[in-house]
Amino acid sequence: MAYQAREILHGLWSDPEHRRRLRLARMWTSWSKIVGDHVAELARPLGHNKTTLLLGVDDPMAMQEIHFQTSAILEAVNAALGEKCFDKVRLDLLNGRSPLDAIAQTLVRGREVRSRSPRQAFDDAGFTAGDLGHDAGSFSAVPALERCYRAYVRLVEETRAQKNRD
Incomplete structure (x- = not known):
């Protein structure tokens, strides 16, 4: 059975889950605009697990500071996505992992983040x-x-x- 490209693309773009993934990808690229420069400097997006937003921090002091701002972060992120996608935040130490905003910026710029x-x-x-x-x-x-x-x-x-x- 042969499929036309139009049918494949229509199926791809009409899928609500695909549209949600695109909104998430856009969110990673504009992370500092969504949560503010201060929060973006301390907490970096690592991804999500169902309705939990995963954020990475450099050290326990930053983790404590961000812990007190999780409700504001959730509100800003859900507002940027246009729906309530996340209901809690889990904080982890980065430990050398690459956050999604850095990866997204690298892809957008086409060069390494230094x-x-x-x-x-x-x-x-x-x-x-x-x-x-x-x-x-x-x-x-x-x-x-x-x-x-x-x-x-x-x-x-x-x-x-x-x-x-x-």
């Missing part, structure tokens, strides 16, 4: 950590300390910017 060192991130922002009397590169082995320090630097920059405006 991580930046803390020193490069500070240089790209036009800020030198030496202004605070500490070398940003020394936290690279401890992601939780690095993240806390970057948050501190952002707070100092915002305070300086506010004083300059006043």
Whole structure:
């Protein structure tokens, strides 16, 4: 029995499960827009298991912080999908696994995602950590300390910017 391409594609596109998978794939590519930059930096999508959203975090401190934000994450994700697809979140340590948003961005860009060192991130922002009397590169082995320090630097920059405006 020979099938025409039109029949095959029509069957594929009319399948509700296929449409749901496409919406999920789009969600992975725009993860930071959906949940916000702060949450996206801490929690990365790993996939789903039925109605459970699987997220990966770098360390236990990030896991604790994201644990308190799971209801907001569920609300944002379900709103982006246009239906209630998920009713709970499971958090796991990344332990070297590649999150889906990084994989999706790699496919969209067509090149490898390269991580930046803390020193490069500070240089790209036009800020030198030496202004605070500490070398940003020394936290690279401890992601939780690095993240806390970057948050501190952002707070100092915002305070300086506010004083300059006043």
